[in-house]
Amino acid sequence: MLDPGSAVKKTKIDKSTSSVPAKAIVGGILAGFVFGFLLQKGGVGTYHILIGQLLFQDWTVVKIMLTAIVVGMIGIFTLHHFAKVNLHTKPTKLGPNIIGGLLFGVGFALIGYCPGTAAAALGQGSWDALFGMAGLVVGSWLYAEMSDPLKRTVEKWGNFGKLTFYDLLPVPKGVVVVSAAGLLTGFLVVLQAFSVR
Amino acid sequence: MSTLILRLFALSIAASAAYSQAALAIEPALDSRNYPGAAWSPYLVGAGIGVLSWLTFYFYDKPIGASSFYATVAGMIGKAVAPKHTNELDYFKDNPPKLNWEFVFVLAAVAGAAVAAWSGGEVFNEWVPEMWRARFGDSLALRGAFAFGGGVLMAFGARLAGGCTSGHGISGTLQLNVASWIAVICFFVGGAIVANLMFRI
Numbered sequence: 431m432l433d434p435g436s437a438v439k440k441t442k443i444d445k446s447t448s449s450v451p452a453k454a455i456v457g458g459i460l461a462g463f464v465f466g467f468l469l470q471k472g473g474v475g476t477y478h479i480l481i482g483q484l485l486f487q488d489w490t491v492v493k494i495m496l497t498a499i500v501v502g503m504i505g506i507f508t509l510h511h512f513a514k515v516n517l518h519t520k521p522t523k524l525g526p527n528i529i530g531g532l533l534f535g536v537g538f539a540l541i542g543y544c545p546g547t548a549a550a551a552l553g554q555g556s557w558d559a560l561f562g563m564a565g566l567v568v569g570s571w572l573y574a575e576m577s578d579p580l581k582r583t584v585e586k587w588g589n590f591g592k593l594t595f596y597d598l599l600p601v602p603k604g605v606v607v608v609s610a611a612g613l614l615t616g617f618l619v620v621l622q623a624f625s626v627r
Numbered sequence: 628m629s630t631l632i633l634r635l636f637a638l639s640i641a642a643s644a645a646y647s648q649a650a651l652a653i654e655p656a657l658d659s660r661n662y663p664g665a666a667w668s669p670y671l672v673g674a675g676i677g678v679l680s681w682l683t684f685y686f687y688d689k690p691i692g693a694s695s696f697y698a699t700v701a702g703m704i705g706k707a708v709a710p711k712h713t714n715e716l717d718y719f720k721d722n723p724p725k726l727n728w729e730f731v732f733v734l735a736a737v738a739g740a741a742v743a744a745w746s747g748g749e750v751f752n753e754w755v756p757e758m759w760r761a762r763f764g765d766s767l768a769l770r771g772a773f774a775f776g777g778g779v780l781m782a783f784g785a786r787l788a789g790g791c792t793s794g795h796g797i798s799g800t801l802q803l804n805v806a807s808w809i810a811v812i813c814f815f816v817g818g819a820i821v822a823n824l825m826f827r828i
Contacts, residue, residue: 502797534788613656
């Protein structure tokens with residue numbers, strides 16, 4: 431199904447759509463609408479379902495995320511194999527990934543929504559999400575305000591550049607993708623067997 | 628090898644399931660499973676989001692992500708209030724705040740969720756969530772303060788980590804980015820510690 435690591439497509443595909451703002455804006459609206467619709471139907475705009483995940487009572491969030499990852503992974507790497515999509519690899523920087531990740535987590539428990547699910551919460555009439563969204567704007571501003579000193583300090587800690595698991599593992603990329611999808615599916619099967627919700 | 632890993636997974640899930648079963652006995656009002664569940668199966672919703680990500684990659688060359696929306700809003704407000712200062716900030720030099728794909732994506736998500744809630748008869752129309760009320764009372768000031776403070780920390784963390792539960796948690800992890808798997812694990816570790824302190828102590 432997938433090519434060995436040596437044949438990784440490096441070419442940047444020219445997507446005419448990305449250079450046409452109006453078309454991209456319409457696309458963003460369509461995709462966002464579907465995303466919000468799915469989040470609400472999945473229950474992840476709901477405070478007790480999100481907080482229930484953090485309390486290990488309700489596994490809805492993890493089930494949705496892992497299913498999206500498995501389905502998305504298979505499709506994206508297949509499309510990439512046929513040079514139909516670009517990958518968007520984010521740089522691995524241990525310092526900011528871990529410190530930022532933990533700060534995010536603390537905020538996650540306090541607000542009970544995340545940046546995307548807060549939008550779903552607002553849409554379904556959970557008005558407390560408005561306070562959270564105001565906080566998200568303020569927090570983003572604080573980061574921007576500090577972005578220069580942060581760039582020179584924390585963001586330099588443990589920088590490995592753009593790094594993926596198929597770069598790290600000494601096996602072909604296709605094998606890594608199929609194994610990861612299999613492993614995560616196995617995890618979901620076990621999770622389904624043991625979780626009440 | 629892989630069967631061993633699967634067994635370890637099974638064991639860890641069984642342990643946490645047993646842990647949450649034990650917790651159920653403590654107080655029903657603080658168990659999220661005593662409140663209504665989702666309208667649709669998590670597998671259907673997850674698969675839908677997975678397919679949606681194929682489409683956004685293919686048609687728009689965009690991974691799904693939500694947190695940069697808030698930075699764009701912050702930058703837009705900044706530009707209106709203090710344009711010179713805002714333009715000098717490093718982050719906004721790299722990410723100019725303007726109407727873009729990510730901006731309309733989150734706004735449209737609010738509309739999509741509204742249609743979903745309305746079509747399923749799940750319009751909440753409430754200021755303080757039920758489970759919060761069971762633990763912390765019905766003060767909107769308290770709930771608002773926690774949600775606001777949580778939002779500040781969350782956005783700061785997302786910008787530092789390079790993404791949120793969507794950008795790292797779904798789009799980055801599905802591309803097998805090491806950064807995204809580290810970040811998403813930290814999201815849940817930090818979240819689980821604080822949520823358990825809030826609801827179980």
